[in-house]
Amino acid sequence: MKDKVTEEMEQEYVDILTNGGFKAFFGDENNKEEVMVLLNALLPEHRQVEEIDYRPTELQGPVIGHSKEFQYDFVCRDKSGAVFIVEMQRYREDAWFKRCVSYASRAYDRQNKAGLGYDVPPVYLIGLMGVEIDHPDKEYWKDRYISEYTFREKGCHDLLGETIVIIFAELTRFCKSEDECVTEQDRLLYLLKNSRNLKLLPKWSDEEHCKLILDAFRIQNFDEQKRNKYDNDMYDELKRQGQLKAAHKEGREEERLQNAKNLKALGVDLDIIAQGLGLDRKTVEEL
Numbered sequence: 003m004k005d006k007v008t009e010e011m012e013q014e015y016v017d018i019l020t021n022g023g024f025k026a027f028f029g030d031e032n033n034k035e036e037v038m039v040l041l042n043a044l045l046p047e048h049r050q051v052e053e054i055d056y057r058p059t060e061l062q063g064p065v066i067g068h069s070k071e072f073q074y075d076f077v078c079r080d081k082s083g084a085v086f087i088v089e090m091q092r093y094r095e096d097a098w099f100k101r102c103v104s105y106a107s108r109a110y111d112r113q114n115k116a117g118l119g120y121d122v123p124p125v126y127l128i129g130l131m132g133v134e135i136d137h138p139d140k141e142y143w144k145d146r147y148i149s150e151y152t153f154r155e156k157g158c159h160d161l162l163g164e165t166i167v168i169i170f171a172e173l174t175r176f177c178k179s180e181d182e183c184v185t186e187q188d189r190l191l192y193l194l195k196n197s198r199n200l201k202l203l204p205k206w207s208d209e210e211h212c213k214l215i216l217d218a219f220r221i222q223n224f225d226e227q228k229r230n231k232y233d234n235d236m237y238d239e240l241k242r243q244g245q246l247k248a249a250h251k252e253g254r255e256e257e258r259l260q261n262a263k264n265l266k267a268l269g270v271d272l273d274i275i276a277q278g279l280g281l282d283r284k285t286v287e288e289l
Contacts, residue, residue, distance in 0.1 A: 015219040017198035019092045019132040019173070022235035026228065027218055028076040028088060031056055036218040037078070039211045041086060043190045044128055044148070044169055051086070054078040074105060083123035085109050092132035099135075099151075099168075102127050106166045124164040130194065131172045147175035147191070180204045186211060193219070263289045 016023030027033055038051045045051065057077045076088040087105060091098060106127040113122035137143040151168040154161050173195040176188075183189045183204070189212055192204065197219050207216060217223060224232060258279050265275045266289055276283045 013198055014221060015197040015200055015216065016221060016232070018130060018194050018219075019090055020236065021090075021239050022232050023198075023219075024075060024090045024130075025235055026221075026224065026232045030218075030228065033218045036214045039214055040190060040194075041088075041128065043187045043211075044171055045126065049084065049124075049126065049164075051080045053081045054086070055080075057085075074109075077109070079123075085113075085123065085125040087125065087127040088130065089127065090130045090132075094133050102129060102168050103166075106168060110166050125166050127166075127168045129168070129170040131170055132174060134172055134174050135170060143175070147172045148187075180206075190215060259285075259289065262286050 016026050018024055018027060028037060034054055034056075038054060041054075042050045055078060057079055074087050075090050078086050080086070087109060089102065089105070095101070106125045109127075110122065110125040114120060135143075135149065137149075143149075149170045149172070152161070153163075153165055171191060171194075173191065176191050176195055178188055178192065180192065183192045183206070186209075189204070189206055189209070193200075193207075193212060193215055197216075203216070204212075206212060221229070221232065258281070262275050262279050262281055262285075265279075266272065266286060272283055272286050275281070276286050
């Protein structure tokens with residue numbers, strides 16, 4: 003684990019899909035301009051952000067008769083009042099989409115409860131995805147990586163009002179090479195996906211917005227306090243990853259032994275069971 007931690011700490015740029023990297027970028031109010039660049043690359047043209055106000059990430063909201071606290075990864079508001087939530091998802095999770103809907107809905111409804119009535123600013127939730135979404139239409143999503151979900155009329159796609167919009171950027175689906183990245187969105191997505199392993203910078207990296215993002219991602223630019231926080235966050239995350247891998251390995255081993263017991267109960271030859279499941283014969287005999 004120590005070698006792995008050292009390796010992570012020696013990289014030049016943060017990985018936005020780690021807790022440490024995400025917090026170092028979005029959690030630093032000195033990165034306001036860079037955050038706006040990234041948000042605007044993923045938002046529609048009519049919703050471009052010119053100024054943001056950082057909001058507390060812990061928001062209260064009623065949940066079926068009782069109070070529950072929600073911890074967003076990042077939340078801010080622009081000068082028009084629109085709310086922007088950014089969530090990072092590195093691992094597969096059941097009901098991930100429904101959780102995003104719940105987060106965005108509660109942020110939207112919270113404005114009603116603040117006495118603003120029902121004509122409230124929209125809420126945008128942006129998900130930076132380190133895993134692919136299981137889209138029903140596989141062929142349609144073969145070469146696509148940005149998806150948007152909102153309330154529209156099913157037949158003609160009428161939009162009666164801007165309310166809740168959920169945008170996913172699936173970085174695992176983004177497979178463009180440096181030369182294929184011709185739009186600003188492509189170039190920023192390239193940096194998001196590849197920042198951890200960047201050694202040679204892309205030839206377009208000196209463009210204004212790309213340079214801003216890279217400077218904010220560069221670990222050597224952190225002051226001492228921010229660097230210590232980042233190192234601690236990365237160490238905690240690597241520790242959790244090790245625990246998850248150990249639990250997964252233990253679960254696979256239990257499954258393998260249960261399969262061996264089932265086959266043994268069916269009268270399958272012990273040598274065949276041992277060979278097929280990668281167990282020694284003595285282990286199978288003792289089951």
